[in-house]
Amino acid sequence: MNGRAGRPEMKIIGLAGWSGSGKTTLVRKLIPALVARGYRVSTMKHAHHAFDIDKPGKDSYEHREAGATEVMITSANRWALMHEHRGAPEPTAEDLIPQMTQVDLLIIEGFKKERHDKIEVFRRAVGKPLLASEDPRIVAIASDGPAPEVDRPCLDLNDVEAIADFVVSHCGLGPARRQGAA
Structure with missing residues (x-):
């Protein structure tokens, strides 16, 4: 299947796990490991709580408070688009x-x-059960110890290069571009 403008489809892998399992820490280590291999990587993060990237008194905050559905903030370095649900249901990752x-x-x-393939980040010390027991879309476990109760590959949570190897292989990522190539 092709993505936009005939380019290959964007590959997707999720990192799932209970709070405190180390998902964000792994993402922070996995991104540079994949970027160093020449892959362009983006992230999407779900927050289970109300969050705001804006501050009262800023123009963009005031635009949203006035009722704008979307507010884009832009500068020479980056841009951000904030979208208010305004009572609509929370969108899914697929949306x-x-x-x-x-x-x-x-x-x-x-x-x-959600229904995308995921690697479960698991630490027994968190005291929660393995999600993989109930979710067939979990394709591997990244753990600080063995997880013999599931029949999926168990990756060492501290071996980021091995996890990156798994992601590249599982997602079928093609040859990476050289750094700086368009």
């Missing part, structure tokens, strides 16, 4: 993926009940 710019790999943190 949001088309809003992302096409890259080689999209890493989705959270959204643990």
Whole structure:
């Protein structure tokens, strides 16, 4: 299947797990490991709580408070688009993926009940059960110890290069571009 403008489809892998398992820490280590291999990587993060990237008193905040559905903030270095649901249901990851710019790999943190393939980040010390026992879309476990109760590959949570190897292989990422190539 092809993505936009005939380019290969963007590959997707999720990182799911209970709070405190180390998902964000793994994402922060996995991104540079994949970028160093020449892949363009983006992320999507689900927050289970109300969050705001804006501050009262800023113009963009005031635009949203006035009722704007979307507010884009832009500068020479970056741009951000904030979209207010205004009572609409929370979108799924599947709803949001088309809003992302096409890259080689999209890493989705959270959204643990959604239908994309995921690596479960698991630590027994958190005291929660393995999600993989109930979710066939979990394709591997990244753990600080063995997980013999599931029949999926168990990756060492501290071996980021091995996890990156798994992601590249599982997602079928093609040869990476050289750094700086268009």
